[in-house]
Amino acid sequence: MSVYRVIDKLENTIKEGFWLPFGGRIVNADRVLDLVEKLRSTLPDDVSRAKQVTRDRDRLLEQAKEEAQTLIQQANETKAKVTSDSELTQAAQRQADAIIAAAETRARDIQHGADEYADQVLSSLDTSLAKALAAVQKGRQALAASAPTSSAVRPNGSKMREPSSL
Numbered sequence: 001m002s003v004y005r006v007i008d009k010l011e012n013t014i015k016e017g018f019w020l021p022f023g024g025r026i027v028n029a030d031r032v033l034d035l036v037e038k039l040r041s042t043l044p045d046d047v048s049r050a051k052q053v054t055r056d057r058d059r060l061l062e063q064a065k066e067e068a069q070t071l072i073q074q075a076n077e078t079k080a081k082v083t084s085d086s087e088l089t090q091a092a093q094r095q096a097d098a099i100i101a102a103a104e105t106r107a108r109d110i111q112h113g114a115d116e117y118a119d120q121v122l123s124s125l126d127t128s129l130a131k132a133l134a135a136v137q138k139g140r141q142a143l144a145a146s147a148p149t150s151s152a153v154r155p156n157g158s159k160m161r162e163p164s165s166l
Contacts, residue, residue, distance in 0.1 A: 002042065003039060003042045003043065003128070003132040004131075004132070004135075006035055006038045006039045006042060007039065007132065007135040007136070007139070009035050010032065010035040010036070010039070010135075010136075010139050011135075011139060011142075013027060013028060013031050013032055013035060014027055014032070014139060014142050014143060014146070017146065020148055023146070024146055024147065024148040025146035025147075026148075027143065027146070032143070036136075039132070039136065043129070043132065047125075049121075049125065050121065050122055050125045053117070053118055053121040053122065054118060054122075056114075056118075057114045057115070057117065057118040060110060060114040061110070061111055061114055063110075064106070064107045064110035064111060064114075065107060067103070067106070067107070068103045068104060068106070068107040071099055071100070071102070071103035072100055072103055074099065075096040075097075075099040075100045075103075076096070078092060078095070078096050078099075079092065079093065079096045
């Protein structure tokens, strides 16, 4: 179940509560607590997706580094094979330098792309979590505003009564 669906159900549960005089409302505490628990269980899915994106980014970066190392090693091997100072040696040097430059450029591009992707996904997750938190806080405020003034609700859902002045 999505975070937003749980929040919608929580909001409906509050709206369906019984009105009391002076603007108070009675809501089904078990239902509200059940929805809050569902909300808690839904959030770790979003967090695990963010961790997966980070792992994917790290894996892509590692692959890019390995590819760059391979290309650099190939360039160095090519450079070592060429021993003459002739035109052939100079051409080989230019080619080796071009391969190294291309490998470094490609590694930078892959890293930049992976960073951008991870940032976009984390930004999206941040926005989603902020909206979910705002909705939960709004629901809690609505519950607090609708609570009867003559009694308070314990965390387990039972009511505490004020001592009677009789």
